[in-house]
Amino acid sequence: MHLRAYETKCMSLQHALLVSLAEQEATGYDLTRRFDRSLGFFWRATHQQIYRVLGRMAEDGLLAVRIEPGEGRPDRRVYAVTDLGREELLRWTREPTPSEQLRSEFAVKIRGMGFGDEDAVVADIRRRRAEHAEQLAYFEANRAKHYPDVEALTDEERPLYAVLRGGILTEQSLLAWCDEMLDLFGASDVPVADTPPTDIRHETTEAPEASRTSRRTA
Amino acid sequence: MHLRAYETKCMSLQHALLVSLAEQEATGYDLTRRFDRSLGFFWRATHQQIYRVLGRMAEDGLLAVRIEPGEGRPDRRVYAVTDLGREELLRWTREPTPSEQLRSEFAVKIRGMGFGDEDAVVADIRRRRAEHAEQLAYFEANRAKHYPDVEALTDEERPLYAVLRGGILTEQSLLAWCDEMLDLFGASDVPVADTPPTDIRHETTEAPEASRTSRRTA
């Protein structure tokens, strides 16, 4: 069978889909919702993109499609990983993952703040601090709920926990950066008002939860 | 004057170029090298892309071009920010910066490791740990050299320092994540060999505290 040229390059949505479908077969619609939730924090994708890539993967034999006729609504096209797909998954885990270069418009703006409205940039830092605090609280609540005891993790849970910890560490780091900058630019005296102490750690069982639409991590 | 549709959208390379040119006028070639260096860790761009965007920005009146004839080699096209460009820069600093969704193939791979070669993934974690340690050491050396005293920073230096700290915190966080995962997946007994304790910290000569990224509380 032929290999498309781009299969050798990044093409990561494909692998994200393979992982998600290896966990559980699904339709494009299902996957879209999964990407809106747990997986979505680390890899976002729109339904248009997902449908297109699913189609290509099926063509390439990585996925098998089963069509469930729907009355009135369009047929459900349920995708499952084939043997070839599993081989590709195995191959992929064996190759080194290139370090993604971080690309931060925020950092560029900080760097350029001297040429613009400094007060506005400081306000933006404060706004983002609140965002990161909220996201962190959400992750932490998730962790406390699903993985209360690190020692008791099963083999299946461990990778999910690891990824969640990645999110937590990332948010903690961004939050700490914002705090440091607010201190540096002399704006720490303005009350932040909305979020409790920055560093929510492990055993804490309180966790606000609050304004979150999506929950759960499958 | 007309506005292109995409000026209202992200279009961030444009702003990165505005910032860089506001600091110092330059040719496309100069900018390419700048993006390979300091600025490049937070925003990478190839020369092709830079030339294209520079051309468009000049068309739109954000930049002025001065042509210095070169003998033999192509003319130097030196770009400088116009008043309109400075206005755009000001406008940009006043609008909130959308949180960039992080997109990590690495996280996806961790999540899917159960369907692939787990040992290979653990090896990959170890490899990336070393990369982050190296990058962190580089940043930290940079900081020690250029900004040895936080209290003594000038107004011009402060944003540059802030951005560098962002890089340091990011790398510390990724490094801590790798360490945590190596511990979690029971591979910490394999010697890492190359880098000293995770947490290189600022002036603080206090206790190391080991793999922890953020401190502080508002």
Added chain:
DNA sequence: TAACCCATGTAAACGGTTACATGATTCG
């Protein structure tokens, strides 16, 4: 009855990457 969910798609535009091309100068 209005809004949202299910479920699929097409089309166009844009941003970014890679490959290819040119040609003089300087340095080891």
Added chain:
DNA sequence: CGAATCATGTAACCGTTTACATGGGTTA
């Protein structure tokens, strides 16, 4: 003499985003 530097570009491709489209079922 070969490699790297200076300095600019074209062309093609790919991934991603946004807008638009369809149409029945469920719920407030």
